[in-house]
Amino acid sequence: MRLAPILLSLATVSLAAPANFFDNAYDFSDELSDFYSKVSQYISRVRKSSTPSATCDISKIKLPAFASGLPAPNETVPIYVALGRGTQNYTCADSTSASTPKAIGAVANLYNATCLAANYPDLLELLPNIALSISLPTNEYATFPPANLGLMGHHFFTGTIPEFNLDLTATKQFGIAMTKKGGQINAPTTAVKGEYGAVPWLYLSTIDGTVGKYKGVYRVDTASGSPPDTCEKMPSSFQIQYSANYYFFGN
Incomplete structure (x- = not known):
């Protein structure tokens, strides 16, 4: 099942980055940890959904x-x-x-x-x-x-x-x-x-x-x-x- 493009991009950054990426790019703050925790939750939700949304309905x-x-x-x-x-x-x-x-x-x-x-x-x-x-x-x-x-x-x-x-x-x-x-x-x-x-x-x-x-x-x-x-x-x-x-x- 395809992930929405935004989630796929975020997942790529968070999961494929080298171990020292966050140290070099920016401080891994509580806010950033919360951000990627929410990304993970969304990815799990999309994978379980039979109709994942990849649209951008403004x-x-x-x-x-x-x-x-x-x-x-x-x-x-x-x-x-x-x-x-x-x-x-x-x-x-x-x-x-x-x-x-x-x-x-x-x-x-x-x-x-x-x-x-x-x-x-x-x-x-x-x-x-x-x-x-x-x-x-x-x-x-x-x-x-x-x-x-x-x-x-x-x-x-x-x-x-x-x-x-x-x-x-x-x-x-x-x-x-x-x-x-x-x-x-x-x-x-x-x-x-x-x-x-x-x-x-x-x-x-x-x-x-x-x-x-x-x-x-x-x-x-x-x-x-x-x-x-x-x-x-x-x-x-x-x-x-x-x-x-x-x-x-x-x-």
């Missing part, structure tokens, strides 16, 4: 329950989901406790997690915590472990505007979402905080300049990214590593 994609504190995606449907891995960027007027860090945007690679969101949402929710301890591949177009997700675009700021550019190559044109903040809630207490805390969950509505049918973007399942409370002993500009899942909705 209509099944739903935001995490905690996102109910954000504006609802009314009259829109999910289009894509991406794992974001990069940095939140800040500046300080001086290095004293009298100043507070100012956010100046973010830079992140976006990896296509759409089918993972449709078929295995509990695995997807674990990924940002794991991704935080994994460095970005030196080859930008390499897949991102542990789920071997392919690059689908980049997140950055154009001036003060959060942009999600999914027009990756001439043959991979997924559109561009230009956005503004439309809602915010603090990350749950269970979020991986990093050194200073997890950045908030966001709802971003699209604005002029958007290419495609995008209407809104949700940043959820955040891990790390927040700055210290003050600029004491901090440089004039600095970056904080972060990861998050991004849900793209449209019509």
